[in-house]
Amino acid sequence: QVLLVESGGGSVQAGGSLRLSCAASGLIFNAYALGWFRQAPGKEREFVAAINWAGGSTFYTDSVKGRFTISRDNAKNTVYLQMNSLKPEDTAVYYCAANRGRASTQNYHYDYWGQGTQVTVSS
Secondary structure (H helix, E strand, O other): OOEEEEEOOEEEEOOOOEEEEEEEEOOOHHHOEEEEEEEOOOOOOEEEEEEOOOOOOEEEOHHHOOOEEEEEEOOOOEEEEEEOOOOHHHOEEEEEEEEOOOOOOOHHHOOEEOOOEEEEEEO
């Protein structure tokens, strides 16, 4: 059984930082690209960041470039999302996802999803 478990969410003031983690089990971790998506109330789930299997290629949505950093530790089966200079518009449930193929910005390419972790940024 494949499990992706996010952690590290919480409440923070604008300008603050959070580091999300996503621990994976039940899959060959280094064979998967990983992605972070988010969903705000009343909005569709949107792409945030992705990283290829080796960690050498990363992708970001424009609104988080320069503020968020995705990384992975294949020895720990964990992917991270470092979020700096947080803004109220970053408030959402954040999900990690695993894709057996290449890193993708499209949620339908991902095979497995975590349960999500809430991030709330107050002004």
